[in-house]
Amino acid sequence: MMKRKLLGVLLSAAMAAALVxxxxxxSTPTAAESTEAPKETETTKAAEEExxxxxxxxxxxxxxxxxxxxxxGVSMPTQDLxxxxxxxxxxxxxxxxxxxxxxxQYASNEIATQVSQIETMISDGCELLVIASIDGDSLGTVxxxxxxxxxxxxxxxxxxxxxxAVSYYATFDNYLVGQKQGEYIVDAxxxxxxxxxxNMEIVTGDPGDNNVNFFYGGAMDVxxxxxxxxxxxxxxxxxxxxxxxxxxxxxxxxxxxxxxxLSSYYADGTxxxxxxxxxxxxxxxxxxxxxxxxxxSYPVLTGQxxxxxxxxxxxxxxxxxxxxxxxxxxxSKVVEMVDAIMQGKEAPVNDxxxxxxxxxxxxxxxxxxxxxxxxxxxxxxxxxGYYTEADLQ
Ligand code: BGC
Numbered sequence: 001m002m003k004r005k006l007l008g009v010l011l012s013a014a015m016a017a018a019l020v021x022x023x024x025x026x027s028t029p030t031a032a033e034s035t036e037a038p039k040e041t042e043t044t045k046a047a048e049e050e051x052x053x054x055x056x057x058x059x060x061x062x063x064x065x066x067x068x069x070x071x072x073g074v075s076m077p078t079q080d081l082x083x084x085x086x087x088x089x090x091x092x093x094x095x096x097x098x099x100x101x102x103x104x105q106y107a108s109n110e111i112a113t114q115v116s117q118i119e120t121m122i123s124d125g126c127e128l129l130v131i132a133s134i135d136g137d138s139l140g141t142v143x144x145x146x147x148x149x150x151x152x153x154x155x156x157x158x159x160x161x162x163x164x165a166v167s168y169y170a171t172f173d174n175y176l177v178g179q180k181q182g183e184y185i186v187d188a189x190x191x192x193x194x195x196x197x198x199n200m201e202i203v204t205g206d207p208g209d210n211n212v213n214f215f216y217g218g219a220m221d222v223x224x225x226x227x228x229x230x231x232x233x234x235x236x237x238x239x240x241x242x243x244x245x246x247x248x249x250x251x252x253x254x255x256x257x258x259x260x261x262l263s264s265y266y267a268d269g270t271x272x273x274x275x276x277x278x279x280x281x282x283x284x285x286x287x288x289x290x291x292x293x294x295x296x297s298y299p300v301l302t303g304q305x306x307x308x309x310x311x312x313x314x315x316x317x318x319x320x321x322x323x324x325x326x327x328x329x330x331x332s333k334v335v336e337m338v339d340a341i342m343q344g345k346e347a348p349v350n351d352x353x354x355x356x357x358x359x360x361x362x363x364x365x366x367x368x369x370x371x372x373x374x375x376x377x378x379x380x381x382x383x384x385g386y387y388t389e390a391d392l393q
Contacts, residue, residue: 072101074105075117083307095335119145122146127151130153131153135209155357157170158171158209159210161357166357171330172330174214177304179221182276184300188320199234199271203258206246206249207247280304280307283304287301290318321371351363
C-alpha cells in the first residue's frame with residue numbers, strides 16, 4: 001500500500017529531529033544499572049558512609065558554602081513497568097553520587113501503600129520528597145503533613161494535583177509527547193494528501209494520571225481536524241477519555257479491551273489502519289491482541305517509553321514508533337533541583353505557565369521527548385548506552 005511505502009521516507013526525515021535529545025547533562029548509569037530492578041526499599045549504609053566524604057569534597061569545591069547531603073525520599077509508583085525501575089535506580093544513584101542518602105520506595109500501584117510509604121519518609125526525617133504519584137489526586141492529606149513538617153516536594157514525571165505542598169514539577173513535555181504521536185500518524189497515513197477514510201482506535205492510560213490529559217490532548221489537537229474532515233474514523237466510537245482509558249496503564253487491561261474491539265468491529269475483515277496508544281505498556285497489550293485476533297494488514301501503532309519489549313516489537317515490525325524519554329536526563333535534572341532546594345536556592349525551571357495543579361501553576365522543568373523507531377533506535381538507545389545490543393535480542 002502507498003502509505004506503507006511512504007513510511008520509510010517520512011521516518012528518515014523524522015530521524016534528524018529525533019537526535020536532538022532531552023534536557024541533557026549528568027552522569028549516565030550503564031544499561032545494566034538502569035534496567036536492574038532494585039528492591040522495594042533501599043537505604044544503603046555504604047551510601048551513608050560515602051556521603052560524608054563526598055559531601056566534604058563537594059563543600060570544598062563550593063568554597064564551603066551551602067548545605068550538601070541530607071535524607072531524600074524517592075517514592076515511585078510501581079516496579080511492574082520497566083521505566084519506574086530505571087527512574088528509581090537512576091535517581092538513587094545520582095542523588096547518592098551528589099552526597100545524599102536516599103530512601104527509595106515502590107508502591108505496587110496501590111495508593112494506600114504510597115501514602116503510608118510517604119508518611120514513613122516524613123517520620124524518618126526526609127528533608128525533601130521526590131514523588132511519582134500513582135493517582136495525582138490522592139496525596140493531599142499526606143502532603144499537608146509534609147508541608148507541616150517543612151518537607152519540600154518535587155512532583156516527578158506526574159503532576160500531583162490539588163496540593164499546595166508541591167514546590168516543583170520535573171517531567172518530560174507531556175503535551176509534546178502526544179503531539180509527536182499525532183504527527184507521526186499524520187505522516188504515516190499521509191493524511192495531508194490521502195482522502196482515507198482510515199480506521200483508527202485509541203488506547204490511553206490511567207484516568208488518575210494527569211499526564212494522560214496531556215498525551216491525549218496533544219495527539220488529538222493534531223488528529224481532530226482529520227476526524228472532522230472524515231479522513232480518520234473510529235469504528236468503535238470510543239473517543240471519550242473514560243472510554244479509551246486503561247486503569248493502571250495495564251498491558252492485560254489494554255489487551256482485553258482491544259480484543260473486544262477487534263471482535264466487535266473488525267472480525268468481518270474491516271481494515272484497522274492505526275492505533276493511537278499513549279505508551280508502551282498499552283501498545284504491548286494492543287500488539288498482543290492483534291497477534292491473536294487480527295489477520296488484516298498490520299496497523300500503524302504508536303507508543304512511549306522505549307521499553308525493551310517494545311523496542312523489540314519495533315525491530316520486528318509490530319510497533320511503528322515509541323517516544324524515548326531518557327530517564328537519566330530527568331534524574332540529573334531532579335538532582336540539580338534537589339541541590340538547589342537543599343541550599344535554599346530557586347530550582348532551575350523552564351516552564352511557569354503550563355502545569356496548574358489546582359492550587360496554582362507549579363514551576364516546572366520540562367525535558368524534551370524524542371521520537372524513536374526501528375531506523376534510529378541503535379543510535380538513540382544503544383550508542384547512548386541506554387541499552388546494550390544484547391538487551392534487545
Ligand atoms: C508516564 C509514562 C508511562 C506511564 C505508565 C506516565 O505517567 O509519563 O512514561 O508510560 O505513566 O507508567
